[in-house]
Amino acid sequence: MEAPRVVIVGAGLAGLRTAERLRRGGYDGRLALVGAEPHLPYDRPPLSKALLAGDDEVLPPLLRAADRFDELDLDLRLGVRANALDAVNRTLDLADGTTLTWDHLVLATGLTARAVPAWSGIAGVHTLRTVDDCAAIRSAATGARHATVVGAGVLGSEIASSLRRRGLHVDLVDPLPQPLCRVVGEQVGGFVAGLHRAHGVGLHLGASVADLGVTDGRVRSVRLADGTTWDTDLVVVAVGGAPDTTWLEDSGIELADGVAVDAYGAASAPGVWAVGDVAAAADPRGEGRVRIEHWTAAGDLAATVARNLLAVLRGEEPSPHAELPYMWSDQYDTKVQCLGLPRATDEVVVLTGSLDEGCFLAAHVEGGRVRAVSGAGLPAALMRCRAAVAAAVPLDELRALAPWERRKVSA
Ligand SMILES: Cc1cc2nc3c(=O)[nH]c(=O)nc-3n(C[C@H](O)[C@H](O)[C@H](O)COP(=O)(O)OP(=O)(O)OC[C@H]3O[C@@H](n4cnc5c(N)ncnc54)[C@H](O)[C@@H]3O)c2cc1C
Known part of the structure; x- marks a missing residue:
């Protein structure tokens, strides 16, 4: 009988960690890792920190050295998107026309940065999720004098901090009363607001952008709803991300702001699992389904899913996810x-x-x-x-x- 085949969709942190954990746990069957980006799996936190603030060439900060991939014995398919999933016949269609069969499928597709549709196609307006986005912002920041960051969450605050380090004048806009409010609450958010002010960032809280001034297809200015206006060469939109699940809408897999998974990491169809930012997992502390967009949580859930997938293959009892969520953010x-x-x-x-x-x-x-x-x-x-x-x-x-x-x- 042929050994079971595991296919992981999404070659980011959670996808790679699942593959590593499966091999470390003794899985020696066929293992495919499919990633839409052309790069080997890389780390995202440096994209809003050292890589954005510094002068080094923008190269993907690899999560595993290129010469150590052979050890994982992967069927590695990079630069190819998964297009459709048939959870009954256990097949996965890829954009290059290939169809993969699987016994277990791990969804690790992360997030897509949310954009503002009305600003699509305007030169000088960016989002940040990938290393290519980081390179584009770095290039736009070279020669720019004034940047505007829309969204003062973890990502927007870090982008503001890094662009300040590059010497740009920075304005940061958010409708909420404090930066990082959703993650750490208003008091601690107020502390972060103080850091921004101390570093000379123009902070516009409780404010929203009404429109952008555009000349020759390029952003030139920002106008807030209260009429405040300033000139800008660069706008970075950091208003969160959407789970990358549109391609799963006809698959029958339960979606609930991400792929709904139970406390073991299992999705609604047999043999399907989800890890990382895309997984809306049942919280062991009774918080209902929680989708966590933090680095440590992505690795933790990958470890749980690898352990439970192996347990299922071996006829053993799976165990629920129990790790406490943790996040960090570097501001200045x-x-x-x-x-x-x-x-x-x-x-x-x-x-x-x-x-x-x-x-x-x-x-x-x-x-x-x-x-x-x-x-x-x-x-x-x-x-x-x-x-x-x-x-x-x-x-x-x-x-x-x-x-x-x-x-x-x-x-
Ligand atoms: C700029 C930035 C800075 C961050 N800083 C911090 C920080 O300081 N602290 C912290 O705790 N967290 C931070 N995070 C969050 C952390 O990086 C994420 O939680 C982590 O990357 C999640 O990993 P993931 O594998 O779930 O998703 P991702 O890393 O997004 O990987 C998903 C991969 O799947 C691919 N994919 C999507 N759809 C398909 C498809 N249909 N077929 C094939 N491939 C597909 C995507 O192209 C992507 O490469 C940061 C994130 C960003 C973007």
Whole structure:
């Protein structure tokens, strides 16, 4: 009998990590990795940080050295998009006309950057998701004097920070009251707003762009809804991403702002799994389905799916996903981090340090219990809160434990 065949669609972080984990777990059957981009799997965080701010040639920051792919014994198909999935007959149609059969299929297609349709085709307007986008923004920034970033989430804030480093004048616009609001709440967002102001970024919060001034097909100015106008050479739209699932709409796979998967990473059709930014996974802490767009979560869910896929092949019991979400973001010289899933309605209580000093840990509390801990400038201390956040301990218990205080090693 032929060995089972696993096909992974999406050759980004989650797709590659799934392949690596399958091989490390002992899977020696056929394994295909299909990626729409022409590049070997690469890392995205540097695209809004060092690669955007620096002067090095923009090359994909590979997640695995090119000469180490042979070890994975992959049927690697790059530069080819998967077009259609038949989950009943277990086939996958690729854009080059090939059809692959599979026993298990892992969907790892990530996100597509959201654009503003009305601005499509205007020269000088960009989004950032791929290394090619990064190269295009770098090239547009060369010789530009004034950039406008639309969207002050994690990505938009990092882009503003990197373009400031390049010496551009930067305006940052968002309808929300603070940057990073959706990820870390208003108080910590207010701290990030202070970083932007301290670095000379023009911050327009609670504001939206009404239209762009365009001459000869190129963006020249920005006008806000309140009439404020400025000249700009470059606009970067950072208003989030949409799960790359349009090609799955007729597949019968349940979609729910991404590919709906259970706590094991399994989608609604037998043998189909999803990992990374595209996966809307049942949350082990009872939060319902949660789609997390962070680097660490992509690798964590890939590990879970690889483990469970192997368990199914071996007739063993699968185990649910249990990792606590974690994210970081580099803003200027400050690392902002968050463990857990804070909500906008959480009470935010500073545990140590102060937001004014730029070095702090804060608990995000709901009903007296700690849902998350965020902070800046105290990375190791934040990580020591992991067990307490995972257990959602009462705030008083976290204060008494004070895991952020460095343990004294007894002689
Ligand atoms: C600029 C940037 C900076 C970031 N910085 C941080 C950070 O500081 N901290 C943090 O926690 N997270 C950060 N992230 C998020 C993190 O990089 C993502 O969570 C991670 O890349 C998700 O990996 P993924 O494999 O799910 O998706 P992706 O990395 O997007 O990979 C998906 C791949 O699938 C391909 N694909 C899509 N559709 C198809 C198809 N039909 N057929 C074949 N291939 C397909 C895509 O082309 C893509 O290559 C950042 C993201 C970006 C874009």
